[in-house]
Amino acid sequence: MPLVQFTDVTFGYKEDDYLLLENLSFAVQKNDIITVIGASGCGKSTLFRLMTCLEKEYKGSISINGKSPENASGTAAFMPQKDLLMPWRNILKNVTLPLEVLPISKSERIGIAKEALSKVGLSDCEKKRPSELSGGMRQRVSFARTLVQLWQGRELLLLDEPFSALDSLTRISMQDWLIGQVNDLNATVMMVTHDVEEAMLIGNKIFLLTGRPVKEISIIDVSGIKCRDDLYLPQSVKLKNQLVSAFLTENADKAERSGV
């Protein structure tokens, strides 16, 4: 049974007069590492909003681990685009936040959070405030906050453009860091990104969303790309050019539709 199954899902935001998704079907198998790419505003993050039950009014069927999103609230761990760390909490307390809804003692919570911070290499920052950390470090804290949810039984990791706010050098180092983390996790991962290279590097499969509304997803196998050097192989360069070209065509179509 797939971990995520969309069957004929149709969705549009109430305030918009157009649909984002129409009769969209796809499946994500357990332990898949999927990167989702597509033009801006095509509905990539909306997929996550539907899976995490932040959007409830859709047609069709969504199944997360065999349950509807309403009943699967303990399945997905979500890492947003911005770190959204609470400035009034220190780093350790930011990481314990998702554990505070669970029936575990405070000392257990602290133990788990310390382990997660150690995993992301920030053990020495426990007592610091978010404002004292760099952008990359804050994203790692955000990842640690998501990680503790996976350790508590959540199976699906949803990453929504986690590095888009970082400068290019930090992003490269964070991508390499994330590959190691994801490989260690043994979880099912879906990551939205705008960066084609990032999508090829981190995912085993790429979900390419095209059209408005999105009616189907093109699935591209990139499991052969294991490290950054593999991105420079001829077949990788060719694939990258194809994806970039698909992006450009999509953006041109979108501009035409919106009359720009």
Add this chain to the structure above:
Amino acid sequence: MKKHLPAILTGAGLLILWQIIAMCINAAYILPSPTQIAVKIWELRDPLFTVHTPATMLVTLLGLLISVVLGVGLAVIMEKFETVERALYPVIVTTQTIPVTAIAPLFVLWLGYGIWSKVLVSVLITFFPITISLHDGLKSTKRENEELLRTMGMSSAAIFIKLKFPAALPSFFSAIKMAIPLSILGAAMGEWLGAQSGLGYFSKRMMTQLDGAGVFAPVVVLAVCAMLVVAVISAIERKLITWRKEI
């Protein structure tokens, strides 16, 4: 100290100017000089600090406490229930258009010369900034923060405690700092209109005796009390909220 130097110099300059003008007019019942007021405060220190200041501070404290309870309650309910917000918000704004000085004598009529008529004046003036500032603070949390907590499985109550309330604390402290002088002003205004003790009452009594310095003396005490309480609240705020500029 260096930070406060411009304010100290400006204040000192104004006091010197006031002293010169008062000395030129040379009629203490019209404009007493700062030194005359200081001398008067010293002369009247016993009734001022043992009877009237505690009476006004009691009214202020009660008014402030009731306003905080009322303001926080209203802000929380309005944040939680949109229908209540739509029903109450215009009413709350309307309460501020009522000329309190005009209706305060009615409070004396209803509640007598005891402290409660003054407390009511103080509450009427004070609860508004607390309600509105806290309500805005509670509303200011970003939707994405709230949604993240929902994906973690948090209930609305947990989101309020862990996100909205801490995020609204800076607004709450701003409201309290605004409310303290207003509360003192409300208490004094109530006393001015009808009381048996208090700095407002004392100021009015000095007025009937054409004692200019005596009128100013309780006013100075009121201002110093307001500044001291605001300074204490600001110190607590600085201790508690170290992240004001980060939200």
